[in-house]
Amino acid sequence: MNLEELLNTVPGPRHKQCKLNVWLATLSEDDRNAFWKAMDNEDIPLRHIWKTIQAIGCPNQESSVRSHRRGDCKTCERKNTNG
Ligand SMILES: [Zn+2]
Numbered sequence: 001m002n003l004e005e006l007l008n009t010v011p012g013p014r015h016k017q018c019k020l021n022v023w024l025a026t027l028s029e030d031d032r033n034a035f036w037k038a039m040d041n042e043d044i045p046l047r048h049i050w051k052t053i054q055a056i057g058c059p060n061q062e063s064s065v066r067s068h069r070r071g072d073c074k075t076c077e078r079k080n081t082n083g
Helices: 003-008 019-024 029-040 046-055 062-070
Strands: none
Touching: 019 062, 029 046, 029 062, 046 062
16 A cells, blocks of 8 residues: 555544443433433532442443543543433
8 A cells, every 4th residue: 555545545524432431321211311410510520420330330430421421431422411
């Protein structure tokens, strides 16, 4: 393969979901909404949210949940939030 071919081989658009959203997709819509509602509620400590979702099977690290609270996830950019 020459350089021209390499340069012209553009990867397709990414529809990657981060692990947190893959896990959230396994929840009911009500549960998902409750999660994001809690994330937007600054009265609820991040650690409490993380411990709670971990108890029901969330495989993510606290830092991952934190970055979603901040809207810092580069993968999903909270596109899947329902307000
Ligand atoms: Zn994400």
